Amino acid sequence: TQLLEQSPQFLSIQEGENLTVYCNSSSVFSSLQWYRQEPGEGPVLLVTVVTGGEVKKLKRLTFQFGDARKDSSLHITAAQPGDTGLYLCAGLYNQGGKLIFGQGTELSVKP
Amino acid sequence: GAVVSQHPSWVICKSGTSVKIECRSLDFQATTMFWYRQFPKQSLMLMATSNEGSKATYEQGVEKDKFLINHASLTLSTLTVTSAHPEDSSFYICSAREGTGTGELFFGEGSRLTVL
Numbered sequence: 001t002q003l004l005e006q007s008p009q010f011l012s013i014q015e016g017e018n019l020t021v022y023c024n025s026s027s028v029f030s031s032l033q034w035y036r037q038e039p040g041e042g043p044v045l046l047v048t049v050v051t052g053g054e055v056k057k058l059k060r061l062t063f064q065f066g067d068a069r070k071d072s073s074l075h076i077t078a079a080q081p082g083d084t085g086l087y088l089c090a091g092l093y094n095q096g097g098k099l100i101f102g103q104g105t106e107l108s109v110k111p
Numbered sequence: 112g113a114v115v116s117q118h119p120s121w122v123i124c125k126s127g128t129s130v131k132i133e134c135r136s137l138d139f140q141a142t143t144m145f146w147y148r149q150f151p152k153q154s155l156m157l158m159a160t161s162n163e164g165s166k167a168t169y170e171q172g173v174e175k176d177k178f179l180i181n182h183a184s185l186t187l188s189t190l191t192v193t194s195a196h197p198e199d200s201s202f203y204i205c206s207a208r209e210g211t212g213t214g215e216l217f218f219g220e221g222s223r224l225t226v227l
Contacts, residue, residue, distance in 0.1 A: 006154075042117075042204050042218035043155070088154055097143065097208065099216055104154035 003027075004091050006102030014110055016078050021105045023089035024071040032072045033099070034063055035088040043088055079109045113139045115207045117219035124195055125227055131191045132222045134205030140185035141207035145216070146178075149202040161188045195226040 005024045031050045035043035047056050049065035056063045062075040089102040114137040124130050147155040159180050160168040167180035179191040192199050202223050206216040
């Protein structure tokens, strides 16, 4: 069974705080992607990590891929109300090229 | 980036009717398309993999007779929800990949289905 565990599923914080979202699986991915989705729209790709141990930064967002390519994390520094949204991790499996999503993290940043 | 378009964006239908949702790749040829379903405040659940010119591959638990998928051309895949019921109300999202393998996937805007 392909299972991607994402946590926490809900997060409500104050503006300026830091947060980390985790994505874990027992399976190895060829790559892992992070998306952000607004209500009523399709998900928008934020980053793709491919190499074990890889770290990528996108402004205040830092993405890390585990050494064994089974887990990843998204860290947001000094969160802002504009960061509010649904964040999704997704693992790409070599077999069939399927993209399987984690449960998602609903982030609310209050001013 | 490449563009994937879904139509309609939203649809309301009566229980028992069938609804067709289209997914088009506008500027590339999509050998493979994927259909997802998403309930409010939840993540995307993969329903099926649609391959041009062949039968779709459905994920475990998805009724193939309920959700008919056709991928007749390299730029169009359709999802038909047959004999729709209120529990079929959901947000349906497609994604498309150019060629085979593990290249980048591009997502449509989603289609909101409400069954009365």
